[in-house]
Amino acid sequence: MWRRVTSLSHLLSSPKSSPQLTPTSYGPKIWETLSTEVSKKSGGGIFSKERSPFITFVLGGPGSGKGTQCSRIVETYGFTHLSAGDLLRKEITMNSENGAMILDTIAKGKIVPSEVTIKLIRKAIESAENDKFLIDGFPRTEENRIAYERIIGAEPNIVLFFDCPEEVMVKRVLSRNEGRVDDNIDTVKERLKAFRSLNLPVINHYSNKGVLYKIDGTGTEDEIFERVRAVFDAWK
Template sequence: MGTVVEATNQGENGNVTEQKPTVVFVLGGPGSGKGTQCANIVENFGYTHLSAGDLLRAEIKSGSENGTMIQNMIKEGKIVPSEVTIKLLQKAMQESGNDKFLIDGFPRNEENRAAFEEVTKIEPAFVLYFDCPDEEMERRLLNRNQGREDDNIETIRKRFKVFMDSSLPVINYYDAKGKVRKIEAARPINEVFESVKAIFSTKNEKAD
């Protein structure tokens, strides 16, 4: 099976690594505003935004054998294997024609993280972490999703707990490597984007 990094494993000259795509993991609890900011980053910095959840849902909708398998696992309350999600991410990366990606909502846990690096041989350039107090995320979700049954207080709090329990070890792992860029996400959208812009301008290119 060809992978998105196939070309990077060949050749011995110094530019081999330059062919590897730039990957930024985007993490934050439900309601932290990461989706809005990803759209701004795409518009201003030319990244392709890949949401692991959206890719899984699209695969289910496609009616493929893989999609049926994913749907059955979710129905049974099982976790979709990391390799399945990673293959969907790789395919989307290959098909995009781009070399800069925001991967949103993945890795969800340490096992995802280790599998992604193992399979793709790609380490993220950095992790963009939208840090938002639970009360603020709760307020946003309740305001935004009135009438959606999965957004009652109890469910929302469960989602926060799952995010913290599973994603915090990933954030801590990359923080120890100096790769976490933490954004205070409780502020207004424009203020948050100013902080995001500063990170991307210094890290990758000049904003224009």
Template sequence: MSEVAVERLSNDKAFKVIFVLGGPGSGKGTQCAKIAKHYGFTHLSVGDLLRAEINSGSNNGTMIESMINEGKIVPSEVTIKLLQRAMRESGNDKFLIDGFPRNEENRASFENLEKIEPEFVLFFDCPEEEMERRILNRNQGRDDDNMETIRKRFKVFIESTLPVIEFYNLKGKLYKIDACKPADEVFEDVKAIFSRFRAKNITLLQFSLSII
């Protein structure tokens, strides 16, 4: 694989980022679409960005396709480069980054490069059996929605992404959501989290102003 130069995106602009995590089929994409519409965030699905790169026919696309089919995690520098391009092109400063970071190396690379920590992290918790059922029932024409690849993706999620979830949990930035409910009920839980976070930030701002 050729080297991918990754330069810092956020030198002169303050970005708000929320990471959205959950196993394949946990409903992240559905909820992100609702959040984006309701709160004005730009939804960036790492899976969609990677598939678009595959369809572009680039050398990186060929490598990405091979890694996805093997259930492996794409190198951080490649994923971050795609994220940076999408963030820059969006014109927005508020982002839901869906399906990232997928491992500790992803997390550290993004935070060290951009000097951005997420406002908070949403974790859509769903049993593996339910996620498998959803993936097999959906009809999106995706080559990676086959049983062998699904099982590999579950394994990677457990081994690589759960430690990231625990990291943010220990930092007090994680909000865990029961993703087994109907989508509209899940979104009500999401809205409650946004309301609590907004209220918390207003309180902190008021406290900060009071001591100036």
């Protein structure tokens, strides 16, 4: 069971601070209430009377540690991890209808059309038995966000933003040696440029909505995860 806690104020004003959360009791039926509200808004599909998934968006620049921390969240809290990037790369390897377009777009450090990514996310949610999801690396733009809410019919329950200096992110990406088409210095610079210009409005939007939690993405994997735990332990 997950319940809402008091949101943090001024999350973007202190880039190095991690959330200090104080759980607030909303009574035993808070999750039922939240689920009903989402169901009414969507009118069916993924969100219905029978099913109301708990959605967490995970945002941050390339190399900010999103994927690593998502693995820890999955292991500790039982979420299903949906990486927008991994879903797109899977389409490339499958030689699907959109595979060539996706490959060309990613190789240039650009953003794949929203409808393509959302279709893959929705398919993954619908085919899963779990009802707790981490959607990693999406939405990357305001257009992504608006399209997601229009197509899916609901907003995320919470949003994690991993805040990390660019020099740290570049070093991490270039050292991970995973053979990805976008893991080179020129593409990384393009991705960081796109992140700076396009992702900040999304982050500010969710901060204003009171659902964004900023995580200091520097330090060891364990140190960062302790900051993440503060968020999820308060929601349980």
